[in-house]
Amino acid sequence: MKVDPTANGVPLPERVAAVFADDGALARELPAFEPRASQREMAGAVADVFDGGGTLLAEAGTGTGKTLAYLIPAVLKGERVLVSTGTKNLQEQIVSKDIPLLQQVLDSPFTVTCMKGRGNYLCLHRLDGLRNGAPALIDVAVPERSAWIDRLASWSVRTETGDRSELADLPDDMPLWQEVSASAENCLGASCPKYHECFVTRMRQRAADSDIVVVNHHLLFADAALRQGDFGEVIPDCAHAVLDEAHQLEEIATQYFGVAVSTFRVEDLAGDVERWAVSRLRSPQREAVLGGVERLRRHARHLFQSIGSSSGRFDERMRFTADLRALAIEPGAEVCGTLEGLHGTLMLLQHAPDDGAVAIQGDALNDLIALARRTAALREDLEFLLEASDYEFVYFVETRGRGVHLRAAPIDVSRLVRSALLEHRHSTVLTSATLAVDGSFDFVRSRLGIQQARELRLASEFDFRSQSILYLPRRMPPPKEHSYAPAAGAEIVEILRRTRGRAFVLFTSYAMLRAVQPMLASTLSYPLLVQGTAPRGTLIDLFRRTPNAVLLATSSFWQGVDVAGDALSCVIIDKLPFASPGDPVTAARLELIANRGGDPFAEYQVPLAVLTLQQGLGRLLRHRLDRGVLAVLDPRLKTMGYGRRFLASLPPAPVTSSLQDLEDFFAR
């Protein structure tokens, strides 16, 4: 770890202020640098908290330049700092753009490691296992799979990182990657024969020697939630942390502090046990293990068929009700029994046989121990889920893509977040363009368990009064009425005619998107790009390159998407983005607040929707020269009492209900 040679005992806040000064390093080295009071203020606050300790909540509106405002104090601190982002996009932008810029501007040399989730890296040991397995398990009927195994093997000796992103043509959802990725669950840790060459081990060592470690919240929480021993964790201890896009922390923590058993997890284990048995055992032990694997697959199929979506809809989450649980109990008990039997068989194999057969030793024994551990963990988790009795969790079934997942998610993550992220750290900065609701941080504090914290709110650097106009239609039916979708479609058509396309139309549901899409397609001549027709990154690229394009999208495009310039000149929001009370996790949170005597709508649904709406509208202005139209079609903004809370949170743009004003705006 470096000690900054330029520090000379000067306190961190002073050194940071010097970099941002009118004649500082940024102004000298970057011709395009524009001093911003809000950026300096944030950088000073970050430096103060790094020095003095504690927690800083910093809402930094668009255009503040918050990334440099926390990276510069982090670099100058001279102790390892963890930087975590909500999205891989921002993580990549920090590593490929901001860090190289600072390496050029700052006198102090510093090192950086970017860490992604373990599932992004190749596991050399599993790849070996696959290559040494029985041919029948490798290439029968799928020559493409066999070719990929060869490619992975030759890539594994060339790559420095083992990061799958180097293989541009590896399909996102290729099942083979699941079998060779370095997930914590499958890792043997220090007893692995490949431990010292392992990409994850090497990444961990690099991170431990680095000044700045850049991760994303998914890895952050996966790491914090690991329970199976220290080798699963990869993020080194950092006394200081910056959590950017902090408005996403609650949702991501919910995913990682839960328990889940899925079709994928069962098949992962079954496949690994099968490959191990075929390559390492002889009859009759081999048949005993393979018989257990076959029973596991059969009973698991029965279990997941009985609880999977009967509506035929994908991406559906249903509460694990007493009725659903009744259907699951019997097949679930069969799966648990089979796992217990398989575990017993694997444990017996660990001991020297008394029939003269060769004892299992070395790598094969290490693999066997790991498989037995995974089998026991799977059974334990499934029993917990079938029991469904821990009142701190909500239990539900999720049908997503080809998989069925039985899950338990913590209803209140505040204690978990506090102990995983805030305690045991000298200082933590939580920042985002949207953290405050009704001018206060109370909502985010209560959701994340933050008690003592310094607070800072910095307005956007953009001039919404001249750069934008907010359109609220004069008359719209209530969103629950059937006539809402056609009325919304008609408004969208009229707005897009004025903006000549160049718009994101952000929907709160696929149902609304599908209802409006045909009308837009038949009326407008602008190119329509629709979520789901191509990967997210491809659609954004296409949008940037296609003149007058219109992108129709739902929740995943409401944040973390950055299109500067004329290509994006309008953002239309169909409805106020309330979390659906039909979603099991949302419903459980609403119930918890009601049971405590609170008002779930006012205390949870409204503030969450306000933050989401601000994120969605925040897509429009990404640069000081950007201009455009914001439109919110939902009449409840004006007709309901709570609409005032939304109106107060909207950017300070001139408001209009006249389409002519939109024309005039673009004519200026």
Ligand code: SF4
């Ligand atoms: S240490 Fe774990 S991830 Fe690394 S090669 Fe071995 S089993 Fe795979």
